Amino acid sequence: MSIQNNLTQVQSSFKNPNCRLVAVSKTKPIEDLIEAYEAGIRDFGENKVQELQWKQPEMPSDVRWHMIGHLQSNKVKYIVPFVYLIHGVDSLKLLKEINKQGKKLDRKISVLLQVHIAAEDTKFGFDSEEVLSLLQSEEFQELSHVTIKGLMGMATFTENEDQVRKEFRGLKALFDQINQLALPELKEFEEVSMGMSGDYLIAQEEGSTLVRIGSAIFGARN
Template identity: 45%
Template sequence: MTPIRDNLDRIHSRIADACAKSGRNPADVRLVAVSKVKPAPMIDEAFAAGQQLFGESYVQELRDKETSVHGPVEWHFVGALQSNKVKYLSGKVALIHSVDRFSLAKEINRQWQKIDAVAPILLQVNVGDENSKAGCTIAELPTLTRKIAALPHLSIHGLMCLPPYCDDPEQVRPFFRLLRELATRIEDEQIPGVSMKELSMGMSGDFEVAIEEGATLVRIGTAIFGERD
């Protein structure tokens, strides 16, 4: 068994245990293998082990890998996104996790309009109110959601967060719970074209707690591919 296959097996087992602990169906939690700065052969190895969803944080890197990876993988964009780079993602990604401002949403809408398609997106929320983190504020979220929902070539599927870093995953739990509560509030508003079915939260050090709090997409890199150089 290769190290990547072994790592994936361990993570799926941990996902199943976290779901059992919280009374959830493991089929409702999807693993996004965050492959940023990792070479295409490692992605091919993970795909051969059954992994299909891969997350990239850098547009140029995704463009390079998209033509180098052999398997028909599903790409997600999970990093901070500049409006002038959106055109390079058009039609190539299944989900953009990190939409945090209306100007970015407008550009995504414009680029997907050119290919007569709808871009599935998540809204990134700065749940810890950290100056160093991207994401809209909690106060901005309802208005931003309504403005973006009016764009015809975008479809809001849920929320994403990068909570403050803590060594103890239990200290991060309140931020995951907050994102779930925010999603519930948005869902209750019944905004046309808006779904809150996806919660993208949890990484290598805290994904089990995120699952217990409702994560449907966990973004894991180090625990699959090893430390980044």
């Protein structure tokens, strides 16, 4: 099945018209990305800085690049000039480094705060209390070159749909709670990035605005 056909199938299954698709293109060749681009995709997600770096100049300039993997502070500078959205900000240290690099280029960098919602220990992220504390701290208010666009979370890898739904619902509840704080620094707080190839339909039902889909579009990874 072609990438075009896969995309049509995925998009026709969407349950929420307000949810956008990020095509996760990690490990895939440029030809596959071009095919997805020609089918209308503009949002591409990569999980490795090095891969993002070499793919970016090979693709049209209107592509919106999403860094969806775990980002190390010492690699922030390589993607700050062009990245559209960093999904997995999981520490104040990383937030400060993104701010520092954004300041150098006089560019505000859009990020999502990663919240640990899964039952597994392998996932990164803040817990709910840490997020609320961070957003109301003086240190956060001093970050002039970072825009917090919302939250990101990954559910437990399980076939138990009730557990997945509960985890997504918890993330959306935290998102709503933060919006009710009406903090002036969070004027653009509007994204809930949750849901991947295996659970994006549940994520959409629970209020996701961004789903990250790779294998259902491009096929199994190498």
